[in-house]
Amino acid sequence: MRKVDKLTRRSWLVRIGRFFLASLAALLALPRKGLARDIDYFSGTDFVGKNRAGKFKKFYINYWKPHRRISADRWSLEVSGLCRRPGRYTLDDLLKIPAREQESRLKCVECWSARAKWSGFSFAELERRVEPMAEAVGVVFYCADAYVEHLSLETLRHPRTLMATHMDSAPLSDEHGFPLRVIAPMKYGYKNPKAILKMEFVSQEVWGTWSKIGPYSPDGTILPGTDHPLEFDKEPRRIAGGEIRNY
Numbered sequence: 001m002r003k004v005d006k007l008t009r010r011s012w013l014v015r016i017g018r019f020f021l022a023s024l025a026a027l028l029a030l031p032r033k034g035l036a037r038d039i040d041y042f043s044g045t046d047f048v049g050k051n052r053a054g055k056f057k058k059f060y061i062n063y064w065k066p067h068r069r070i071s072a073d074r075w076s077l078e079v080s081g082l083c084r085r086p087g088r089y090t091l092d093d094l095l096k097i098p099a100r101e102q103e104s105r106l107k108c109v110e111c112w113s114a115r116a117k118w119s120g121f122s123f124a125e126l127e128r129r130v131e132p133m134a135e136a137v138g139v140v141f142y143c144a145d146a147y148v149e150h151l152s153l154e155t156l157r158h159p160r161t162l163m164a165t166h167m168d169s170a171p172l173s174d175e176h177g178f179p180l181r182v183i184a185p186m187k188y189g190y191k192n193p194k195a196i197l198k199m200e201f202v203s204q205e206v207w208g209t210w211s212k213i214g215p216y217s218p219d220g221t222i223l224p225g226t227d228h229p230l231e232f233d234k235e236p237r238r239i240a241g242g243e244i245r246n247y
Ligand SMILES: Nc1nc2c(c(=O)[nH]1)N[C@H]1C(S)=C(S)[C@@H](COP(=O)(O)O)O[C@H]1N2
Pocket: 059, 060, 061, 062, 063, 064, 065, 106, 107, 108, 109, 143, 144, 145, 147, 175, 176, 177, 188, 189, 190, 191, 192, 193, 194, 195
């Protein structure tokens, strides 16, 4: 009887030991890209956040929370949810996608606006690679500052919507959303997520950070009203709604 007890105990010890070793091996085998997903953007010292001073007087910077700057070699875009080929893309992967350029005005719902030349790729290029499923109606964007926003596939496929990597012929600054942001000029700024970490294809509209806390519509289409463009000293201008194209 006692002998049997000893044997059972020993086989349990062996099993626990094996389990421990297997877990350790799995942890060590995690690819570099896999670890990148666990970066804590709220630790460290080199932060970027909201800014309206100095050169940013001409183009305000909005960030939900100050967060650590993104380093290109530790970043990859995660694409997940309702698509047939989910995956991860490094910045080099994205920069190989054929690029296009557009000038457009970014209009914040809090009145100011500013214009720039943006370049990047069409959302359709990404769709070709990840193959969204028929149930998908939109994409939820998760950003480094814990900002979350949803855009419909219709908006993302609009010919004026751009997945931007560059602004005024230079890579996006950390302030303006390095390494990847959305530019959707027919929508208020809050529908233009910056510093994107992850895109998730979803079957239902999700309310983003601003729509949840403020009186801002989840749709975010620019409404008729008054604009205060920063380059024109915020001199008020009437706008008709939709993309501002005339200045
Ligand atoms: N990640 C992230 N993206 C964001 C925001 C934010 O807080 N976090 N603010 C939005 C809002 S409200 C505006 S007006 C624009 C401003 O873009 P800019 O900071 O490049 O001027 O960014 C949008 N994208």
